[in-house]
Amino acid sequence: MGETVVFEVPLEGWISAGTVLIVLLFVLWIAALVRIGRLKRRLHAFVDGSGMPDLESVMRQMHERMNALASKTEAHGHAIEKLEAKSGRMKSNVGVVRYNPFEDRGSDLSFSVAFLDDREDGVVISALHSRDESRVYAKPLEAGASGYPLTPEEKRAITQAKPKL
Known part of the structure; x- marks a missing residue:
């Protein structure tokens, strides 16, 4: 009824396949060690200036900062x-007009000065x-x-002091 089929592989074939596999794994292991070494150097360069012993401490410190x-x-x-709210209410817009209110005497010693904020309040x-008196309004x-x-x-004076936008 059923016959059992047995495949025979010579022992030398297994040894050579195992040797190739071991060499391949050894090369991969060396490559991994080289990469780990590079990563360690980069980590040490990153951590050394911070005064922290490990990356987690550095990350925690950065998060706190x-x-x-924020x-x-x-x-x-x-x-x-x-x-900004306060500066809009400051009387920072100024206009000055000098004039002589008395045509027959004096000079331009009288003045009007306007102080306005951005809303033109002020x-x-x-x-x-004059020679005899001074009045202020x-x-x-x-x-x-x-x-x-x-x-x-x-x-x-008010026109001069109006904010220019």
């Missing part, structure tokens, strides 16, 4: 937002000087206008 930088960046962002101050401004009557010189 990144978190610290919180500082967030704090700086909030500070910048506050400064104040206009006028100082009228201040008028509040909202959106470039005042509830008090404005002189032509005050209007010119």
Whole structure:
């Protein structure tokens, strides 16, 4: 019924195949050792300057530094937002007009100066000087206008002080 078929491989064939396999594995082992050596050198170069004993410590330290930088960046962002809001309300736009309010005497010693923020809120101050007396007037401004009557010189000072965008 069934015959058993046996293949015979000579012993020399197994020895030569085993030898080739051992040599191939030895070459692969040497190549792996060389790669591991290179990786160790790179790791030591990376870790040596940090004062940390291993890569995990270096990574942990870097993570902590990144978190610290992120919180500082967030704090700086909030500070910048506050400064931007505050700077828009600063009276940093100034206009000055000098003039002589008295045609018959004096010189251009009188002036009107307007101080406005970016919304054109602020104040206009006028100082009228003559030989006998000096008078100073201040008028509040909202959106470039005042509830008090404005002189032509005050209007010119306000126009000069309006923010240029």
